[in-house]
Amino acid sequence: MNIKIQDSTHSTRYIDIYITQRTFDASQLFIMLIFSFFKTLTDQVITVELKNDLSITGTLKSVDQFLNIRLDGISVEDPERHPHMLAVKNCFIRGSVVRYVRMAARSVDTTLLEDATRREAKEAKK
Amino acid sequence: MASIESYVDHLVQVILYDGRIIVGKLKGYDPRTNLILADSVEREYSTDQGVEMIPLGLYMIKGDNVALVAELDEEKDSTIDYTEVKAEPLGEIHH
Numbered sequence: 355m356n357i358k359i360q361d362s363t364h365s366t367r368y369i370d371i372y373i374t375q376r377t378f379d380a381s382q383l384f385i386m387l388i389f390s391f392f393k394t395l396t397d398q399v400i401t402v403e404l405k406n407d408l409s410i411t412g413t414l415k416s417v418d419q420f421l422n423i424r425l426d427g428i429s430v431e432d433p434e435r436h437p438h439m440l441a442v443k444n445c446f447i448r449g450s451v452v453r454y455v456r457m458a459a460r461s462v463d464t465t466l467l468e469d470a471t472r473r474e475a476k477e478a479k480k
Numbered sequence: 481m482a483s484i485e486s487y488v489d490h491l492v493q494v495i496l497y498d499g500r501i502i503v504g505k506l507k508g509y510d511p512r513t514n515l516i517l518a519d520s521v522e523r524e525y526s527t528d529q530g531v532e533m534i535p536l537g538l539y540m541i542k543g544d545n546v547a548l549v550a551e552l553d554e555e556k557d558s559t560i561d562y563t564e565v566k567a568e569p570l571g572e573i574h575h
Contacts, residue, residue: 404547405573406499416483422513424483428550437567438501438525441557442493445550446484448513448543451497451573 385421387474391467392417392455401431401456402447408436410445421449484509487551492517494541495548499570501525503552504539513543523562525570530563547573 392414401411402423409432412425426444430436439445484506492506494515504520520539524532 405575406495406547406571408570435568436570437565438493438495438523438570439550441553441560442550443553443556445548446487447548448546451547 384474385419387470389417389419389421392421395457395461398457398461402452403454403456404447405451405453410439410447412444415444421452423447423449423452484549487549491552491554491557493550493552494546495570496541496545497547497573498545499572501570502536502539502541513546513549515541515543515546515549517541525565525567527566527568529566531565533562
């Protein structure tokens with residue numbers, strides 16, 4: 355989080371720290387929501403696109419609070435270009451390298467998710 | 481943690497942030513994905529020759545550099561002739 359302290363008076367500093375704290379709590383809440391959402395996708399087939407352009411499809415076996423993902427029975431989108439994963443059966447993807455997660459539309463209850471995010475946003479504003 | 485517990489004492493293939501691939505026996509890990517690999521070998525892919533195997537020995541990898549940990553099917557891995565596999569090396573992680 356990039357917070358600049360513009361002048362060195364005590365009051366300004368106090369406000370800045372307060373904002374930092376608040377942003378932190380809000381993002382924590384948000385991660386918890388996404389974490390719970392991913393848990394509902396367990397045992398479904400998803401495609402994870404990594405930040406090195408590798409796309410891996412497999413069955414979601416588990417997810418943790420860092421949004422690390424464990425996939426079973428994996429296949430790579432373009433095996434000609436990426437033969438690096440030929441002998442791999444399952445893998446653990448670090449949450450920090452995930453660019454996108456693609457899933458079937460029917461496995462997501464969008465209305466429920468929308469409501470939940472709005473509720474979180476409201477909570478964070480308090 | 482989304483469980484790499486079951487990978488301990490198995491042959492794993494680790495992909496790093498800079499695109500390097502290291503294969504070794506997983507000896508230990510922690511919640512920050514710091515890893516200890518025994519008898520590790522770097523597999524260097526290139527387009528003009530087969531995969532080059534560079535022995536590294538016992539390796540400790542700091543979690544910040546780890547992109548992916550995969551369990552290798554040792555049987556399947558031994559059937560692949562890596563001297564014939566040509567591919568572009570994996571790219572770096574771009575945020």
